Amino acid sequence: EAGVAQSPRYKIIEKRQSVAFWCNPISGHATLYWYQQILGQGPKLLIQFQNNGVVDDSQLPKDRFSAERLKGVDSTLKIQPAKLEDSAVYLCASSQDVVTDTQYFGPGTRLTVL
């Protein structure tokens, strides 16, 4: 079974530029999560999708971050414009159905904002 795919793996941009990340969850997984993990901290949930609907986006900085999951499969996370404090690893995870199911994480995208 293929795991969660993410791209790109690394991205370096200057502040005020925009960037987009892509995630393809495990086939058949209804729930998709985007996390931000700053060095030395645990993952922080940015947004949670159930199929193509948003379940929780309470910690998503909506003035600069946006995410979508069209057709309930893959998802994109965008930052526009980026700030220095956005430097982090962005992790995508998926689970079969509800939040108590095992979450499987992708390899992450390491973003550096200069």
Place this chain on the structure above:
Amino acid sequence: QKEVEQNSGPLSVPEGAIASLNCTYSDRVSQSFFWYRQYSGKSPELIMSIYSNGDKEDGRFTAQLNKASQYVSLLIRDSQPSDSATYLCAVEGDDKIIFGKGTRLHILP
């Protein structure tokens, strides 16, 4: 603000000894608890989940839950150098999962 607290470490344990990792949480209605292991530069992977008070054993790992004290722990028996990693405690409440900052564990050969 719901919180999950862990000692950041590093926790150094001799090879073959028992490593004990602790986690406290603030949300009394939390029902599901998870331990993830994260190697440096890698993504988290689930190693244990626990839902009811008491102990749950899986190989060398034992998760312990005390909902009255809002405390969950992970014991690793016969620690191996390959157990050196950051261990993340995650707590589910109100259909949301909150991760702690993690405890860095270092197994001394």
